[in-house]
Amino acid sequence: MIRIAWLVLKKDLTVEVRSLEIAYTTLFFAISCVLFFAFALVKEGKAPEDGAAGILWIAIAFAGTLALGRTFERERQSETLRALLMAPADRPAIYVGKLLGIIALLIAAEVVLVPLVAFLFQAPLLSHPFWLAGVLISGTIGFAAVGTLFSAMLVRARSRDVLLPVLLYPITVPVIIAGVRATAELLQPDVELSLVRFWMMLLIALDVVFVTLALWTFEPLMTD
Amino acid sequence: MVSIDFDELKAEDVSRHFGRRKALSRISFQTRTGSILGLLGPNGAGKSTMIAVLATLLRPSGGAIRYGAHTPAAAGAALRSRIGILGHDLFLYPELTARENLAFFAGLYGARDAHAAADAALTRAGLAERAHDPISSFSRGMRQRVALERSLIHGPRLALLDEPFTGLDDASTAALVARLRGLRDEGAIVVLATHDLDLAEGLLDEALFLRDGRMVDAVARPDALRSTYRAIMGRRS
Numbered sequence: 018m019i020r021i022a023w024l025v026l027k028k029d030l031t032v033e034v035r036s037l038e039i040a041y042t043t044l045f046f047a048i049s050c051v052l053f054f055a056f057a058l059v060k061e062g063k064a065p066e067d068g069a070a071g072i073l074w075i076a077i078a079f080a081g082t083l084a085l086g087r088t089f090e091r092e093r094q095s096e097t098l099r100a101l102l103m104a105p106a107d108r109p110a111i112y113v114g115k116l117l118g119i120i121a122l123l124i125a126a127e128v129v130l131v132p133l134v135a136f137l138f139q140a141p142l143l144s145h146p147f148w149l150a151g152v153l154i155s156g157t158i159g160f161a162a163v164g165t166l167f168s169a170m171l172v173r174a175r176s177r178d179v180l181l182p183v184l185l186y187p188i189t190v191p192v193i194i195a196g197v198r199a200t201a202e203l204l205q206p207d208v209e210l211s212l213v214r215f216w217m218m219l220l221i222a223l224d225v226v227f228v229t230l231a232l233w234t235f236e237p238l239m240t241d
Numbered sequence: 242m243v244s245i246d247f248d249e250l251k252a253e254d255v256s257r258h259f260g261r262r263k264a265l266s267r268i269s270f271q272t273r274t275g276s277i278l279g280l281l282g283p284n285g286a287g288k289s290t291m292i293a294v295l296a297t298l299l300r301p302s303g304g305a306i307r308y309g310a311h312t313p314a315a316a317g318a319a320l321r322s323r324i325g326i327l328g329h330d331l332f333l334y335p336e337l338t339a340r341e342n343l344a345f346f347a348g349l350y351g352a353r354d355a356h357a358a359a360d361a362a363l364t365r366a367g368l369a370e371r372a373h374d375p376i377s378s379f380s381r382g383m384r385q386r387v388a389l390e391r392s393l394i395h396g397p398r399l400a401l402l403d404e405p406f407t408g409l410d411d412a413s414t415a416a417l418v419a420r421l422r423g424l425r426d427e428g429a430i431v432v433l434a435t436h437d438l439d440l441a442e443g444l445l446d447e448a449l450f451l452r453d454g455r456m457v458d459a460v461a462r463p464d465a466l467r468s469t470y471r472a473i474m475g476r477r478s
Contacts, residue, residue, distance in 0.1 A: 028341075028345050036336050100326075103298065103326055105321040105322030
C-alpha cells in the first residue's frame with residue numbers, strides 16, 4: 018500500500034511540477050482572497066482583532082477546494098483514473114497517494130499565506146511556529162481527507178464543481194472551527210497553550226475519523 | 242498478493258443496464274488461452290461496455306464473468322494483475338514522458354525494475370528514441386503504440402483491446418497485428434473490439450457479433466469477415 022501511495026504521490030507531484038497548474042491557480046486565488054480581506058478590513062493600518070486566524074483559514078479552505086477539484090479532474094480528462102483502478106493494488110492506496118499530494122500542495126500554499134497574513138494583518142503568527150505548524154498540518158489533513166474522497170466520488174458527476182463545496186464545507190466545519198480557534202489562541206499576547214493543545218487534539222481526532230472513514234469507503238465508492 | 246492464473250474466460254448471461262438503457266443483454270460466450278476473440282458490431286452495439294465488464298471496471302447487472310475458477314468479487318486485485326486493457330481513451334498522462342508513463346504503470350503492476358520494463362516496452366513500440374519526450378508531443382498513432390505497451394507491460398493473461406487500430410499508419414497496423422498474433426502464441430486470451438473489419442480479417446479465431454447490446458451470432462474461425470458481417474447483421478433480430 019505504501020509503495021503504491023508513493024508512486025501515485027510521485028506521479029502527481031511530477032505532473033504538477035511540469036504544469037504548475039494547481040500551484041499557480043491555488044496560490045493566486047488564496048493571495049487574492051487575503052488581499053481583498055486586507056483592503057476591506059484593515060483601516061488606518063489597524064487590523065481587526067483575531068481576524069487574521071479566520072482569514073488564513075478561509076483562504077486555505079477556498080484554495081483547497083480549487084486544488085481538490087483539479088486533482089481528480091486531471092485523471093478524468095485522460096481517463097487515467099480507470100487505469101489506476103485497474104491496477105492490482107489496494108484502491109485505498111490510490112486515495113492515500115492523492116491525499117498526500119493535496120496535503121503537500123496546500124502546505125506549500127500555507128508557507129506563502131502565513132507570512133502574507135502576518136504582514137498584512139500585523140498578526141504575530143510566527144511567534145509560536147511549531148504550534149502553528151502543528152495546527153495547520155492537522156487541519157489541512159482533516160480538510161483534505163474529506164475533500165479528496167468527495168472529489169473522487171464526484172469525478173463523474175456533471176455538476177461536480179458546484180457539488181464539491183456544497184458537500185465539503187458542511188462536513189469540514191468542525192475542522193475549520195478548530196483550526197480558527199487554535200490559530201486565534203496563538204495570536205493572543207498571553208497564549209494559553211493548554212487551549213491550543215485541546216483544539217489540536219480535536220483536529221487530530223477529526224483527522225483519524227475522516228481518514229478512517231475515507232479509507233473504508235473509497236473502494237465501494239470507486240467501483241462502477 | 243496471491244498470484245492467480247486462468248486458462249479460460251467465460252461470460253454467462255451477462256447484462257449491463259445504465260438506468261433504463263440496456264447496454265448489454267444476456268451475452269454468453271467462452272474462450273480459451275491462445276485465441277483472439279473479436280467483438281464486432283456497429284457503434285453503440287455494446288462492445289466497449291463488454292470490454293469494461295471483462296476488465297472488472299463495470300459490474301454486470303446480471304449474469305457473471307468467470308476467469309477460469311475465479312470471479313472478480315473473490316479474486317479482486319490478484320485478478321486485475323492478470324488483465325491488461327487498452328481503452329478508447331489511452332490512459333496516459335500527457336505531462337509525463339513516454340518512459341515516465343510506462344515506468345509508472347510498470348510500478349503499479351509490481352515490476353521489480355520499472356524503468357527497465359519501460360525501456361523494453363518503448364523498444365517494442367519502436368519509440369525508444371522518443372522515450373524522454375512528453376506524451377503531449379506525440380501523434381495519435383504514437384500515443385496509441387505507447388498505450389498498447391502500457392496495457393501489456395505486466396504480461397497479462399487477458400488482453401482487452403478497444404479499437405486498437407485507431408490512428409495507426411500501415412506499418413504500425415502491421416506491427417500491431419504481428420504483436421497480437423505473438424500474444425496469442427504466448428498463450429494470452431486476446432479480446433478485441435473493433436468495427437474495422439478489414440483490419441480484423443484473418444486475425445480472429447472467434448467473432449462475436451453484437452447489435453444493440455445483444456449477441457446476434459458467434460462464428461468460429463471467421464473468414465470473409467465483411468460478407469459474414471453483412472449477412473449476420475442483415476438478419477432481423
